Amino acid sequence: MAWLSLIAAGLCETAGVMTISRLNQQRDARSFLLLLGAFGASFILLAYAMAFIPMSTAYAIWTGIGASGGALAGMWLYGESKDWRRVLFILMILGAAVGLKLVE
Template identity: 85%
Template sequence: MEWLSLIAAGLFETSGVMAMNRLNRDRNAKSLLLLLGAFGASFLALAYAMDSIPMSTAYAIWTGIGASGGALVGMWLYGESKDWRRVLFIVMILGAAVGLKLVG
């Protein structure tokens, strides 16, 4: 269950980055609440996951999912470059997260 919570924490982190982009465009209370809610949920899910997953592993995977998710969302929704090298490095980040799970 903690691993699902950690994945959810990373996905909420990605949602928080999307909300941050929205807040930059639309400075209003709804955008701010979305930002606070997404990052709040991310931290709560991360804290739950860290009850049984070592902090170093949990934090590395959480940031990997968040960084990869932010880059992918940027490519798919915001027209950022889809250069093969960017995709390769995203795959490497996700591969490292899976590697941490396998050796931890």
């Protein structure tokens, strides 16, 4: 359950990053509430996961999912570059997070 919570926290982090872009385009209450909800859920889920998963591993995986998710969302939804090197480095981030779990 803790690992599912951690993955959900990372996905909420990605959603929060995407709502920052939305807030920059539409400065309204709904965008702001979505931003607070996404980041709030991310922190709550991360805090739960950290009760069962070591802090260093949980934080690395959470940031890895958030950073990779933000980059992938930018590529798929916002027309950012899909250069193979970007994809390679995203895979390296995710691989490093998995590696931390393997040596835990």
